[in-house]
Amino acid sequence: MDFLFNLLNCTALLNLTWGNLLMDAVGIFFIYIAIKKHYEPLLLVPIGMGILMGNVAPIVIDGKQIFFMLVNGEIARGTGQYSVMYYLYFGVRTGIYPALIFLGIGAMTDFSCLLARPKLVLLGAAAQVGIFVTYLGALALGFLPHEAGAIGIIGGADGPTAIFLSSILAPELVAPIAIAAYSYMALVPVIQPPIMKLLTTRRERLIRMSTPPPVSRREKILFPIGAFLICTVVAPGSAILTGCFFFGNLLKECGVTERLAQTARTSFVDIVTILVGVCVGCSASADTFLQPRSLLIFALGAFSFAVATASGVLFAKFMNLFSRDKINPLIGAAGVSAVPDSARVAQMVGQEEDHQNHLLMHAMGPNVAGVIGSAMAAGILWSLLG
Template identity: 60%
Template sequence: MSTVIESLKQFWYFTGFANASWQNLVMILIGILFIYIAIKKEWEPLLLVPIGFGMIVGNIPMFPGLNIGIYEDGSVLNILYQGVKQGWYPPLIFLGIGAMTDFSALISQPRLLLIGAAAQTGIFGAYLIALALGFDPNQAGAIGIIGGADGPTAIFLSSKLAPELMGAIAVSAYSYMALVPVIQRPIMLALTTKKERLIRMPAPRQVSQKEKIIFPVVGFLLTAFIVPSGLPLLGMLFFGNLLKESGVTRRLAETARGPLIDVVTTLIGLTVGASTQADKFLSLTSVKIFALGLTSFIIATTCGVLFVKLWNLFLKDGRKINPLIGNAGVSAVPDSARVSETVGREFDPGNHLLMHAMGPNV
C-alpha cells in the first residue's frame, strides 16, 4: 500500500497541478484572451491564434529536467524556436510578403515615400524614451522598431540587438499590429478636419510590367548598398516581388505567398507565444516594452498625419494629399492602408484611398 501511495505522490510531483504558480495561470488566461480576440473580433487571427495558443503551451507548469520546455536545449520546442532566435523565420516571411506585394502605388507616386519616412519618427521617439527609462542603446533600438515596422522586422532586429527581450518585443509588435484600427483611427480623426478627410487624390497612373520588373532589382541594389545589414530581409522581400512580377516564376511566387508563408507564420506565432514563460515575461520590463511599443505607434501615426498636413500647405489644389493616408507610414502591411480606406469612406463612400495609402505602407 505504501508503494502505491509513494507512486501516486511521485506522479503528482510531475503533474502541472503540483508545479503551477499564479503567474502561469495569468499567462494562460492572456493566451486565451488572444485567441478570443482573434476569433471574436477577427483581429489578425493568423497571428493571434498561434501566439495565444503558444502562450498556453509555454506556460504549462512542468517538473524541471523533462527536456520539453522551449528554453531547454535539444527539446522540440527549443529547436523550432531557433528559427526565431537565430533569425531564420523573418526572411522567409519577407519572401512571402514580397510575393504578395504590389509596389505599383509607390512606383506611380514616388513622392508618397516621404510619408513613410515621416512616420519612422515613431522609432526614434520610442528609442529616446527607452534610453531615458534605463534601457541600453541596443535594447532601446530593438524596442523602438515596434512602431515603425512589422512583426518579422521586430523579431529579426531584437534577435540581433536584444535577444533577452525578444519575447516581449515580438508579442508587443504583433499585438499592436492586430490593434492598428483601434489605435490609429482616433488619432487620425483628432488631427484632421472634415474638409481634409474629403480630399480626393488623382488616380495613380498605370504602371507598366517593365517598371514592375525593374523596381525590385533597382530597389534592392539601392537599399542594400545604403544599409547592407538589412540584406537578409531586403533581399528576400525584393526577390519575392521579382518572382511575382517576372511572369515566368508563377509557381514559385504562389508557393512563397501561400504554403511557405503560412507554415512559417504558424511556427513563428507558436514559438513566440511559447517563449513568453511567466518567469521571463511577467516583469516590469515587459510592461515598459508594451508601453513603449504603444507610444511608438502613436508617435508614428501622429507624425505621418501631421507631415501630410504640413506638406499640403505647399501643394496646389488638385495635387493635395488626403492626410488620412499619413497613418499608413506605419509598416503594418496592409492593415494601416485598410484603416486609411475605411476611415476615408466613412466621410465619403466614393473616395477610395487604399491604393494611395499602399504607397507609404510598403
C-alpha cells in the first residue's frame, strides 16, 4: 500500500490544485482560439502551451519537490538548482527578447506609407493618450505608480513593448500584462469597430483619401537614421527599442544587407517569438496569475485599448478641421500599434460603407507611427518611474 502511495506521490496528480486546472483550461482555450479562430496563432499557440507547461504541478522525488517549468528563481532555487525555463526567462526578465523582436519588426516594416504623408505620424502620437489615461485609472484603483505605468502600456497594443516595460517597472506583473496585451491585440477586430463607428458619421467614413506621392530610396534610407537620433534625444529611455527597430529597418532599406534583413524578419524573429511566448505562458502559474489584481489588469487593459482607439479617431477628426486634404478618421484607430491588425480593421470598416474605398495602405502610416509612439511612451514612463 505504501508503495502504491509513493508511486502516486511521484506523479503530478496529488499535487495539482484547482488553480492549476483552471490555468490549464485557459491554456487550452488559447490554443483552441488560435487554431480554430486564427486569432494571433503565432503568439497564442506558444503562450497557451507555455501556460500548460507553467502549471504542471511540482513533482515529488525522494521527498523533494522538483519544479521543471517554473520561471521563478526563488522557487526553483529551493530544489538546489534552477529550471531550464528560469534560464530562458532571463531574456524576458532583462528585456532582451522585446528588443530582438523589435529588430525583426523593423526589418519587416515599410515606412513608405508614413513618409509619403508625414502628417499621419501625429495620429500615432494621439493614440498613445490611452496609455497615460490608463495610468491614472490604475492609480485610482490602488496600484503603485510603477505598476500603473506598466499596466498603462497595454494601451500601446504592442506586446514586446508591454513586456519590456513591465519587466523593468513591475516584474511580478509581466505575465498578466503580457497576456492581457496579446489577448487584446487578438481581439482588435472585436474591440475597435464599435468605437470607430460610434465616433464617426457615415459621411466621414466615406472619405476617400488621395494616392500619396512616391517615396525615393534615399528617403527610406535616411529616415531610420534620422528618426533614431530624434527619438533618442527626446526620450533616451526608448533608445533600446527604437534603436533595434530602426536598425532592423535600415538593414531592409539600405539594399546591401538583404541577407541580414531576410534573416531578421524570418527565422530570427520567429525564434524569439517562440521563446517569448513560451516563457510568458510559463510565468502565468496559478499562484501568481489567479489574483484579483489580474482581473483589474485585464479590465484596465480593455479600457486602455478603447481610449487609445477613441483618441486616434477623434484626433483624425480634429486634424480634418485644419486640413484641405481630408483624412478618413477611421485610420486614426490604426494609431494603436497592433501591426497590421488595426490597419486591417480600418480597411474593413471603411469597406462596409464603400467597397471601392481602400484605406489599408493609408492606415499603415499611423500604424507604424503607433509602434514608434508606444516605444516613446515606454521610454518616457521608464525615465519617470524607473
